[in-house]
Amino acid sequence: MNKQSKWIHQFFRVYWIVISVHFFAQWGSFVFLDYDDSASHFYIYILILPTLWMSIVTLITKWMYVRWNHLSFYVLFSASTLITWTIIYLNYDIRIITALCLLPILSAVVFFKRRLLWLPSVLQLIAFTSLYLTDSHFRNYLSSFDVIAVIAFIIVSTCIAHIIVACGIEILTDLQVTMLAKQDLIVKNAIMSKLSKTDGLTNLYNQISFHDYYDTAFDYASKGAELHLALLDIDDFKAINDTYGHQAGDTILGKVSQVIQQHMSSSDIAARYGGEEFALLLFDQTFEEAYALVESIRNGVAELQHPEMNGKSVTVSIGLQSYGSEQTKEQLFEQVDHYLYQAKRTGKNKTVTACNVG
Incomplete structure (x- = not known):
């Protein structure tokens, strides 16, 4: 009626x-x-x-x-x-x-x-x-x-x-x-809010947003929730920019971010942390499942061939660590960053965790 x-x-x-x-x-x-x-x-x-x-x-x-x-x-x-x-x-x-x-x-x-x-x-x-x-x-x-x-x-x-x-x-x-103007303003504010939280090139969250989510996730983890932190870095990215140009480098960043988004669930958080580095927050899964997920991302990136690089592929190195009650969020981040450095130092194109560091 x-x-x-x-x-x-x-x-x-x-x-x-x-x-x-x-x-x-x-x-x-x-x-x-x-x-x-x-x-x-x-x-x-x-x-x-x-x-x-x-x-x-x-x-x-x-x-x-x-x-x-x-x-x-x-x-x-x-x-x-x-x-x-x-x-x-x-x-x-x-x-x-x-x-x-x-x-x-x-x-x-x-x-x-x-x-x-x-x-x-x-x-x-x-x-x-x-x-x-x-x-x-x-x-x-x-x-x-x-x-x-x-x-x-x-x-x-x-x-x-x-x-x-x-x-x-x-x-x-x-x-x-007035209502149409208000709706238009709400839409614009939503777009601006999204732009302020995401990276324009990769469409992932930016570093500021990551830290906001990281603080919240750490609070939940301290109450018993599962949390895993991964840092991912594109190998030899400076050489890619120097050899093929920054436009090609931007394209590579976009493609790597797409692989990350394809493998992560809607409850996980992916952010471009800076330059060619990405940070991942993984929830509601065991360490083994988190390890399998980042490995699928690493393999997925390695399998891509890039016309911008004359058909060559790129690789990524990853550091991964689960939340531990004895750690602060700063200590957890530093530990994962150390594992990423270890992956870079020991040959690249690998995932390093507490189980395989050496």
Whole structure:
């Protein structure tokens, strides 16, 4: 059910409430006040028949709305006009009762459609004119001033309703513009936030982001979570830049980062730590699984052939260590960095850990 249908169903509920309130108000007036009418005439012509008439109008309107949904506004405002003027006619000795004709006009404001506003207004004028011309009791009760006042009241109320709707539409438009601007700002902030956390060349986290994640990961590890730290460095990268140019070096960095991303899970963290060096935080796995993962990265890099280097391949050296309760995060990082240095010093293209250092 869309919002328009929701409001229309609310109007039908209001019709039943109005009919019920009018029924009990009339009955209470007859019972408790000095009502100048016989009981039979009151119950038949003031209470039962008008209530039955307004109920039938509401039921027919609901049926027409279901059957001809595209005519919903016409049947809705026609029903409200018939109910309103039935109540006005039964109580026209109450001077202020004609103000009820304002309700169908104001009800059109709910839909925020200016073209609808004149429909209930015209219906009120038609109902008033018809009642004035066909019923002598109603006509004789109204003075010339009353007639002019009712017509002016309907027209002025419609103009005010137009102003309300116009202001509402303007506010709604401004709100939509503001929301779009806010959404655009949120997107830009998200992009800027991502750019501030990632390395533009490799699309991995940068060094600052790595340290933030490393601090958090170390806290979790101190509470019992599995954590492994790996440092990875491209072998002879300076020679690659000197021989094939920095553009080729940038391409190699991008390809190595792709291999890293392909082998790591969504819960792991990979960062370009600086230059040709990468840092990896591995979670929720045993040391053997972490070792197998970095080895798959090392082998995957070695298997790549690079047109930028005339079809040659590059290799990486890796240091790996698991978190130990006796270590600080600085000590863990220094230990892994030492293993990386050992891998470089002892032949490159290998992974060094506490198990194979020598």
